[in-house]
Amino acid sequence: xxxxxxxxLMILQRAxxxxxxxxxxxxxxxxIMQATGLEKGGIYRHFDTKDDLALEAFDYAVxxxxxxxxxALKDKRDAIDRLRAIVGVYRAMPGGMxxxxxxxxxxxxxxxxxxxxxxxxxxxxxMDEWREYMVRTITKGIERGQIRPQIDPxxxxxxxxxxxxxxxxxxxxxDDTRHMNRAVEYLDTYLETAVRL
Amino acid sequence: xxxxxxxxLMILQRAxxxxxxxxxxxxxxxxIMQATGLEKGGIYRHFDTKDDLALEAFDYAVxxxxxxxxxALKDKRDAIDRLRAIVGVYRAMPGGMxxxxxxxxxxxxxxxxxxxxxxxxxxxxxMDEWREYMVRTITKGIERGQIRPQIDPxxxxxxxxxxxxxxxxxxxxxDDTRHMNRAVEYLDTYLETAVRL
Numbered sequence: 116x117x118x119x120x121x122x123x124l125m126i127l128q129r130a131x132x133x134x135x136x137x138x139x140x141x142x143x144x145x146x147i148m149q150a151t152g153l154e155k156g157g158i159y160r161h162f163d164t165k166d167d168l169a170l171e172a173f174d175y176a177v178x179x180x181x182x183x184x185x186x187a188l189k190d191k192r193d194a195i196d197r198l199r200a201i202v203g204v205y206r207a208m209p210g211g212m213x214x215x216x217x218x219x220x221x222x223x224x225x226x227x228x229x230x231x232x233x234x235x236x237x238x239x240x241x242m243d244e245w246r247e248y249m250v251r252t253i254t255k256g257i258e259r260g261q262i263r264p265q266i267d268p269x270x271x272x273x274x275x276x277x278x279x280x281x282x283x284x285x286x287x288x289x290d291d292t293r294h295m296n297r298a299v300e301y302l303d304t305y306l307e308t309a310v311r312l
Numbered sequence: 313x314x315x316x317x318x319x320x321l322m323i324l325q326r327a328x329x330x331x332x333x334x335x336x337x338x339x340x341x342x343x344i345m346q347a348t349g350l351e352k353g354g355i356y357r358h359f360d361t362k363d364d365l366a367l368e369a370f371d372y373a374v375x376x377x378x379x380x381x382x383x384a385l386k387d388k389r390d391a392i393d394r395l396r397a398i399v400g401v402y403r404a405m406p407g408g409m410x411x412x413x414x415x416x417x418x419x420x421x422x423x424x425x426x427x428x429x430x431x432x433x434x435x436x437x438x439m440d441e442w443r444e445y446m447v448r449t450i451t452k453g454i455e456r457g458q459i460r461p462q463i464d465p466x467x468x469x470x471x472x473x474x475x476x477x478x479x480x481x482x483x484x485x486x487d488d489t490r491h492m493n494r495a496v497e498y499l500d501t502y503l504e505t506a507v508r509l
Contacts, residue, residue: 138338280477288432
């Protein structure tokens with residue numbers, strides 16, 4: 116890796132955390148300078164505007180979550196086991212894994228929905244990918260006789276993601292993992308008793 | 313009501329909406345001036361700082377949601393009917409009822425959890441009240457033989473609130489009520505089949 120590329124990646128890593136904790140409006144270029152140890156010019160050499168940096172940093176944060184999904188899923192074949200593995204990745208998010216500040220899609224969706232169409236579009240695209248991934252997993256599970264055929268993949272996906280994202284909010288609000296743990300227990304029980312065939 | 317009190321209330325109403333849509337960091341005093349039609353001095357006559365205004369505007373927004381809860385509950389005696397009425401109030405939130413911008417506690421929790429301890433404390437207090445309200449409803453329902461005794465009131469409350477808040481986020485992210493409607497259907501079915509005695 117070239118020195119310039121290394122610096123660019125370092126900026127993305129640090130900025131992803133700053134934006135995820137403080138929000139797009141709440142994070143200043145001074146915060147990014149402090150987190151990276153670079154002068155303003157050193158940052159603008161790699162990113163034209165704060166917007167460009169925020170959008171790329173968001174996509175970078177999302178890619179870290181997707182890596183977690185891939186790792187959690189790589190030795191799981193059964194559809195319910197796969198869904199529970201995805202639930203397990205969510206469980207770690209209030210604690211700052213893989214990005215400090217919680218779920219980047221949740222944080223960005225809440226901030227951008229009424230204010231920043233470009234950021235909101237990136238959040239939609241990330242959420243689309245997660246949803247499609249879960250819908251595919253559930254559909255395959257039905258085809259393979261692992262999931263009850265009366266389950267609607269889209270509806271179950273919405274229900275799982277809504278519960279997990281809301282639980283991240285609660286656990287971070289109270290700085291208390293209990294809320295997340297309760298949600299995970301509820302969903303695990305639900306998946307085993309009402310979804311598994 | 314005195315003229316000064318009327319102006320104060322008008323500022324709170326307009327500011328509550330501006331903060332709920334744009335966030336605390338995202339909303340500027342210029343936004344508040346535009347929404348109220350007042351000069352800076354006219355706002356600072358009633359609120360010492362942007363922080364003071366934001367905290368009172370948040371509490372005001374929360375009180376509007378609590379009024380909706382009270383209205384929805386006033387003719388409901390059965391515990392499951394009461395929980396479903398609360399779910400119904402949440403259902404209207406992505407559409408901007410009673411405050412444009414969605415759920416004020418969700419929005420403020422996400423923004424303030426890592427950045428603004430005072431705002432976060434107000435969000436915690438509001439969420440505490442909502443949770444206590446639901447825990448009481450569920451506990452009474454168990455005592456009156458309307459809810460299964462093996463239900464843990466705290467756990468069910470976390471599960472319901474997490475699912476509803478996450479669904480608000482999804483519906484607002486996509487500007488699509490389907491996500492909220494699916495979550496409500498899931499919860500209604502769950503309450504009738506797995507919670508009602």
